[in-house]
Amino acid sequence: MCGIVGYVGAKSAVDVLIGGLKRLEYRGYDSSGLVVAADKALHFVKDTGKVRQLETRVHAAWPQAFRQRVGMGIAHTRWATHGAPTRENAHPHSDQTGRLALVHNGIIENYAALRQQLAAKGHTFVSQTDSEVLIHLIGELYKGNLFEAVCAALKHVEGTYGIAAVSVDHPDQIVAARKGSPLVIGMGENETIIASDVSALISHTRQVIYLDDDDVALLTPAGADIRNIHNVPVSREVAQVDWDVGVAEKGGFEHFMLKEIFEQPDALSNTLRGRLDEQMGTAMLAGLALSPRELAAIRRVVIVACGTSLHAGMVGKYYFEELADLPTEVEQAAEYRYRNPIIHPTDMVVAISQSGETADTLAAIREAKQKGALVVGICNVVGSTIARETGRGVYLHAGPEIGVASTKAFTCQLAVLLMMALKVGRARRLSRQDGLEICAQIKRIPDLVKAVLDRNAAIIKVAERYATAKDFFYIGRGCMYPVALEGALKLKEISYIHAEGYHAAELKHGPIALLDEHAPVMALLNNIAGKEKMISNVQECRARQAPVIGVLSEGDRDTATHVNDALHVPLAPHLSAPIPTAVALQLFAYHVARLRDCPVDQPRNLAKSVTVE
Numbered sequence: 001m002c003g004i005v006g007y008v009g010a011k012s013a014v015d016v017l018i019g020g021l022k023r024l025e026y027r028g029y030d031s032s033g034l035v036v037a038a039d040k041a042l043h044f045v046k047d048t049g050k051v052r053q054l055e056t057r058v059h060a061a062w063p064q065a066f067r068q069r070v071g072m073g074i075a076h077t078r079w080a081t082h083g084a085p086t087r088e089n090a091h092p093h094s095d096q097t098g099r100l101a102l103v104h105n106g107i108i109e110n111y112a113a114l115r116q117q118l119a120a121k122g123h124t125f126v127s128q129t130d131s132e133v134l135i136h137l138i139g140e141l142y143k144g145n146l147f148e149a150v151c152a153a154l155k156h157v158e159g160t161y162g163i164a165a166v167s168v169d170h171p172d173q174i175v176a177a178r179k180g181s182p183l184v185i186g187m188g189e190n191e192t193i194i195a196s197d198v199s200a201l202i203s204h205t206r207q208v209i210y211l212d213d214d215d216v217a218l219l220t221p222a223g224a225d226i227r228n229i230h231n232v233p234v235s236r237e238v239a240q241v242d243w244d245v246g247v248a249e250k251g252g253f254e255h256f257m258l259k260e261i262f263e264q265p266d267a268l269s270n271t272l273r274g275r276l277d278e279q280m281g282t283a284m285l286a287g288l289a290l291s292p293r294e295l296a297a298i299r300r301v302v303i304v305a306c307g308t309s310l311h312a313g314m315v316g317k318y319y320f321e322e323l324a325d326l327p328t329e330v331e332q333a334a335e336y337r338y339r340n341p342i343i344h345p346t347d348m349v350v351a352i353s354q355s356g357e358t359a360d361t362l363a364a365i366r367e368a369k370q371k372g373a374l375v376v377g378i379c380n381v382v383g384s385t386i387a388r389e390t391g392r393g394v395y396l397h398a399g400p401e402i403g404v405a406s407t408k409a410f411t412c413q414l415a416v417l418l419m420m421a422l423k424v425g426r427a428r429r430l431s432r433q434d435g436l437e438i439c440a441q442i443k444r445i446p447d448l449v450k451a452v453l454d455r456n457a458a459i460i461k462v463a464e465r466y467a468t469a470k471d472f473f474y475i476g477r478g479c480m481y482p483v484a485l486e487g488a489l490k491l492k493e494i495s496y497i498h499a500e501g502y503h504a505a506e507l508k509h510g511p512i513a514l515l516d517e518h519a520p521v522m523a524l525l526n527n528i529a530g531k532e533k534m535i536s537n538v539q540e541c542r543a544r545q546a547p548v549i550g551v552l553s554e555g556d557r558d559t560a561t562h563v564n565d566a567l568h569v570p571l572a573p574h575l576s577a578p579i580p581t582a583v584a585l586q587l588f589a590y591h592v593a594r595l596r597d598c599p600v601d602q603p604r605n606l607a608k609s610v611t612v613e
């Protein structure tokens with residue numbers, strides 16, 4: 001997820017673009033850039049880091065008189081997906097002539113093939129991005145009409161995009177197009193603005209047009225001419241925005257956390273995109289960069305992580321043991337780094353970190369590398385320290401996570417772990433048939449999550465009944481045990497309710513002493529192995545008057561008779577069931593915290609990235 005803004009009109013394009021980028025920074029913030037058209041040339045400024053740095057550079061590069069008279073430009077704040085967050089990879093990108101420029105959100109899936117074809121025609125590239133390939137393709141097809149060249153190029157593109165393109169020949173035009181990556185046009189007076197969301201343009205106009213997939217728009221100060229990719233005009237309604245800026249940044253959601261919970265079907269689709277090989281029944285994880293022979297030589301998996309990422313790793317243990325037949329240990333990263341752990345050259349050490357900057361996880365991989373283990377990363381932030389130091393691994397592509405409580409990163413980590421275990425398993429003893437079955441299960445994950453989100457209203461009702469609790473217990477078995485730990489973590493960190501996660505069998509070894517009518521229990525009772533034993537544990541809780549909320553598979557009426565309240569999740573195979581279950585628990589925690597008026601996105605004492613020990 002990145003931020004796009006483009007402006008054509010009577011104001012200073014530079015001021016509008018920088019202002020818009022600042023509003024969009026929550027969508028991506030590892031590098032940014034802008035291009036303006038003036039004096040028969042395109043002028044670029046790009047930088048790594050925050051938009052503030054870009055602004056300083058712009059002021060140093062362009063005198064005020066120049067900044068004030070430029071009336072057209074496009075800008076971008078980036079969240080790296082292809083290529084590290086460097087100046088070269090920052091947008092806008094230009095074509096081979098330097099006379100066209102483009103900003104792009106999304107992923108061009110066939111960019112490698114397109115890049116090869118263009119290279120054969122003499123194109124040279126300065127970045128590792130898929131976006132640069134797209135503007136080169138537009139340049140290759142450009143015969144003086146930018147709109148036509150964009151349409152022609154998009155016919156060759158597979159993947160998703162929201163783009164804005166400009167040409168030095170038309171300093172009063174921007175061409176924008178959308179497929180799968182949102183774009184909205186602001187219709188001002190003698191000015192037109194394009195942005196990836198309304199927050200970037202709301203201070204200029206409240207009259208907007210939301211582009212649909214396959215729309216291509218020609219923007220001039222007079223307005224927008226919207227057509228489809230085959231140059232046929234389409235009609236789109238002008239809407240009136242009545243949100244304030246804060247709400248707009250959150251896409252209409254009250255908090256980033258809620259927005260990120262609801263983004264999960266898309267985030268998971270991005271994580272899975274292009275990674276399942278449905279011929280061979282395996283996963284294609286280019287970043288892993290290990291041959292089947294190297295994968296077959298692994299003797300043990302050791303997962304190191306902290307917090308929510310650690311819980312993802314604990315679910316991953318089930319995946320690696322079941323699919324790849326590999327003994328798997330999961331270690332709190334600080335414990336691992338200080339324990340002088342036994343590490344073999346045949347170990348694969350997997351570091352999981354959303355931020356890629358967690359100090360203990362970083363130190364753990366340094367220790368593992370020092371002792372000769374194969375080290376692999378699972379990170380969300382492209383180019384983060386852990387991603388760079390592991391050198392190989394799999395990115396989540398979940399988009400930036402702003403809410404301090406990790407949500408979409410967790411479910412995307414599970415999806416990556418499942419694909420990783422599938423890939424390693426197929427290099428060992430998993431059959432093609434079994435691999436195909438797992439692929440089919442993985443493909444369904446975004447829909448499973450959607451089905452949980454559709455039950456938000458029912459989850460709110462349950463949250464209302466428990467929002468005043470002082471203590472909470474979460475219990476689960478098997479791969480639902482780590483999900484119970486994660487559910488309890490979500491609740492405690494944002495609602496400040498004391499919540500503990502336990503293996504259900506562990507209750508009677510001590511914690512059951514705390515149960516009474518004031519201590520509700522969240523029991524993960526999905527229809528998977530161990531459910532009967534879970535029901536016995538639930539009965540033990542209810543015998544102590546503890547109210548029980550069951551997470552139940554849709555339609556499981558029998559189990560419903562054992563609990564006081566229920567959160568329903570779709571029936572799912574045991575390997576994918578942790579994902580929809582986690583989403584139900586995220587929603588429950590969110591609503592409880594909201595009902596208690598807690599600052600959901602910035603819980604007390606917590607930081608998004610823990611870069612100290």
Ligand code: F6R
Nearest residue numbers: 307308309353354355358405406
């Ligand atoms: C909880 C949460 C933290 C992080 C932990 C590790 O919601 O977000 O527990 O999971 O600080 O962070 P990363 O994944 O960035 O290494």
